Amino acid sequence: MEQTKKVVSVYRELLQEYLRSKDEKVLYQAEQFSRQSIQDGVKPEEIIDAHYQTMSEIIPDMDPRLKDSFKFLIETMIYYGVAYGMFNDIKEQQYSLRNEIDVAANMQNTLLKTEIPASEVLDIGAISVPARQMSGDYYHFVQDTEDNIGVAVADVSGKGIPAAFVMSMIKYAMESYPDNRIYPEMILELLNRVVERNVEPGMFVSMFYGLYEVEQHKFYFATAGHEPGFIYRHRSKTFEEIRGKGLLLGVQKDSDYKRFELDIEPNDIIFLLTDGVTECKVSGRFIEQEEVLDVLYNYVHEPPEKLVENVYKHLERLQDFHLRDDFTLVAIQRKDN
Amino acid sequence: MNLHIDDHNEGQSSILKLSGEIDAYTAPRLKEHLLNLIEDNQEVQVDMQQVNYMDSTGLGVFISALKTSKEANKTFKLVNLQENVYRLFNITGLNEVIDIENTVRGGM
Structure with a gap:
């Protein structure tokens, strides 16, 4: 949860900064931010939620249809988050399997040495x-x-x-x-x-x-x-x-x-x-x-x-x-x- | 490449006609098909005339077939092998233990 708060605040700052300046540099920072969020295991729907919250602060009288559309989008993104979590698990499993095979291959070399x-x-x-x-x-x-x-x-x-x-x-x-x-x-x-x-x-x-x-x-x-x-x-x-x-x-x-x-x-x-x-x-x-x-x-x-x-x-x-x-x-x- | 597998009965025996290549990709399907055929029939003949390539995974399939048919007292034979495919059976000594007939010369 602590993590999510931090994500929301960083995202908010970046978005506000971009809307103000339209600076390419901020776009680049956004790219960096997404890379970091992936590493930290932030889910896609959390980013959209951060976007939604920031926008409703900037435009308090946002068209209710637009508001609802964000809710809709968040629901739609949930399975991407799940899939991504699975991908990470598999990545970890593969890593440990590869380690096992390395150990086996080393053992083979030692055992079969002539x-x-x-x-x-x-x-x-x-x-x-x-x-x-x-x-x-x-x-x-x-x-x-x-x-x-x-x-x-x-x-x-x-x-x-x-x-x-x-x-x-x-x-x-x-x-x-x-x-x-x-x-x-x-x-x-x-x-x-x-x-x-x-x-x-x-x-x-x-x-x-x-x-x-x-x-x-x-x-x-x-x-x-x-x-x-x-x-x-x-x-x-x-x-x-x-x-x-x-x-x-x-x-x-x-x-x-x-x-x-x-x-x-x-x-x-x-x-x-x-x-x-x-x-x-x-x-x-x-x-x-x-x-x-x-x-x-x-x-x-x-x-x-x-x-x-x-x-x-x-x-x-x-x-x-x-x-x-x-x-x-x-x-x-x-x-x- | 692919392996086409086709079987039909001629009197007492079942004929398995293969065409294409037998390798690590096609061998598992062939193995399943062939072992089932041996289970269901007294005599199985594999026609290899259209098989232009086989690697050692293919040998494994035919060794399994040999062992299975021996245990069950059934007849299993290979016919019409192309020369380059027969070479493998010859080098490995399998031509002495597997019933092989009618080797055709040439290839492709």
Whole structure:
């Protein structure tokens, strides 16, 4: 009530001042006043009432029809005030929701953090950029007791919070496996059971799992319905597709996965990715595989860490900086020795 | 883009004819329609000839359909897939667990 009185008196002064001077400056002050009133939660009908009161002081013998018309106008404005109050409530709710999502996204980053292992024989680069706040993409590295390096790249169907939950589940399942050499197809079989039991029907995860064996320079891998990767052969300067075969995680209780292997030569680069890379849309059409490889080829001379960064920037530019899907790219290069 | 959904019966089985794109916007409607159809019929065939684009949300719909039909001991199959749509089923290994017939070449 105190507030309303103050509003009425400020409004009265401004209106009187304007009627006297017709000064543009006062109009500007009125603008400021309305901004302040909105902040203070003054309702529209209160302003009209202030207008009415001021005018009846200035023109005591105001035409009764005009007087009634103000009453009418005030009634008409009441729901605008209510709607405005609701808008404020929603604004507040949205603000607190956004805070919650920020907290969740931060937690996701902390929970899913993975260190890129330092290796005598490999250089590794990895980048993962969410299209929205929370990512459904994931990569993970492990190094076993013999210094072999395991790498997982995964994409959970759907996005946002449900996908993030599933990702955390997978990460913790993976971390509970022993540290000694464990082959990709075994990991996928174990994970499939975890995912199948714990996600709703229709939700699924694609995952590529690779194990780089550092003595013989063999790359063992298995895929659970994941986008094929590529290997860049340094000697021939050409790309080969890293194609395996295996069912998505979470579709069927007992899925068998097959182990594939590749021999890696010095300076060869293994590229693992998610469909955010291959399904990038350039001027209304999807990019062709050759175009993706052309982009990769532009940067193969760079160290993997910079390479993935630059490929991302390049594809982001091609899509006018509008990422449609989470983007993940991992590059693993055998050192020149 | 939009997805047009149309169904009719041919003898014992129900045919669901789709045309357009299956993505996050059209998938929920398709899912509801398809799961109802499986509930009411012994055999459901989805004709995909006019589907020129599908993303992973579409895969989710067909995985749900697969699980539902298996549980209820019913037949569910996809027919006439365009090549780019079939590619997704192939990469994900779903072509080995979902009954898929008559892939048509080419697209658009």
